[in-house]
Amino acid sequence: MIFACFLFGYVTTDTGANTNGATNKATLSTQKSATVTVPLKVNVSSKYFVEGYPENVKVKINGPAALVQTAENTKNFQAYADLEGLKPGKHTVKLKVSGVSHELSANVQPEKVTVTISKKATATFPIQVRFDSTLIGNGYAAGIASSNYSRAKVIGSRSSINAVTNVVANVSLPEGIQHSVTQNVTLQALDENGKPLNVIIEPTTVKATVPIYAATTTKKVNVHLVASGGGDNTKNYSLSTNTKTVTVTGTKQALSRLQSLNVAVPVSGVTSSTTKTVPIDTIQNGIIAVSPSSINVQITVSGQENQSSIQNQNDNNQQSSQITTSQKANNQSQRNQSQENVTQ
Numbered sequence: 001m002i003f004a005c006f007l008f009g010y011v012t013t014d015t016g017a018n019t020n021g022a023t024n025k026a027t028l029s030t031q032k033s034a035t036v037t038v039p040l041k042v043n044v045s046s047k048y049f050v051e052g053y054p055e056n057v058k059v060k061i062n063g064p065a066a067l068v069q070t071a072e073n074t075k076n077f078q079a080y081a082d083l084e085g086l087k088p089g090k091h092t093v094k095l096k097v098s099g100v101s102h103e104l105s106a107n108v109q110p111e112k113v114t115v116t117i118s119k120k121a122t123a124t125f126p127i128q129v130r131f132d133s134t135l136i137g138n139g140y141a142a143g144i145a146s147s148n149y150s151r152a153k154v155i156g157s158r159s160s161i162n163a164v165t166n167v168v169a170n171v172s173l174p175e176g177i178q179h180s181v182t183q184n185v186t187l188q189a190l191d192e193n194g195k196p197l198n199v200i201i202e203p204t205t206v207k208a209t210v211p212i213y214a215a216t217t218t219k220k221v222n223v224h225l226v227a228s229g230g231g232d233n234t235k236n237y238s239l240s241t242n243t244k245t246v247t248v249t250g251t252k253q254a255l256s257r258l259q260s261l262n263v264a265v266p267v268s269g270v271t272s273s274t275t276k277t278v279p280i281d282t283i284q285n286g287i288i289a290v291s292p293s294s295i296n297v298q299i300t301v302s303g304q305e306n307q308s309s310i311q312n313q314n315d316n317n318q319q320s321s322q323i324t325t326s327q328k329a330n331n332q333s334q335r336n337q338s339q340e341n342v343t344q
Contacts, residue, residue, distance in 0.1 A: 032065035044083040049120040063104035118157035125167040137178040143211035156199030182209045213251040222260040229268035238300040254286020
């Protein structure tokens, strides 16, 4: 009886082991395919900058299900473009994969990329914190926005660096906001058309703050007229107005610093003296309103006319001088003639 129980236990254990072994073998022998998205690494000399390649690529993996599942979960492999030894210019290169088990096959999608290699250039730019002031709640205004970094280093091709006009941190404000906002913002390098450029920016992100205050303080300040719009360089523009002061409404912080208000007067296309109604721009830090909202400005044009008068005067003087010289010559001739008559 004891022998029979022992024999039964042996058979059961052996059968279980064989079953597990068969299961593991079946799992390893089962084939699977998976597509994984991974970053594309670019191997290139540090003196070069590369443009034109995608940030991420897809890698299709085939092989035993267990190994494919592991690779899919861990992503412990790498897709890369080997540009070592290539010179500046445009190149089409085949993408490769490293770190994949030899029991797996891996194909990168796309198989090839076309890149442009350029000599690397570097420049620093001030960081501008930007936001939409129209989203600020009624009766509130923004102070001077700032970030924890004042300047950023921009790295890229020389043509891209030359095209950079601004490095900006765009802060997103909720509509009707009535309190200060601080956000971690990704920096962007923009060209003159506001289009982002393909460059590397250091730091990548900054902590930007837009202070927002109640704007209920009023203050009367002097008006300072400033010609704008690129007038005629040969003319002088004299600006005057009967409105010497305006009442400004804004935050206490902004008005404490405000002694006068600049009013831009466009003079482009103005060729003769005239009077213009000029709106007062209220888009300034901490200011929400100005009363009156527009003023009449007298534009007096001079310069070209004065030059013409001077030239005419010079011409008259020259003609007068010529006449005087001619008269002297005639007088001299007459005296000589008289002397000849006396001698005879």
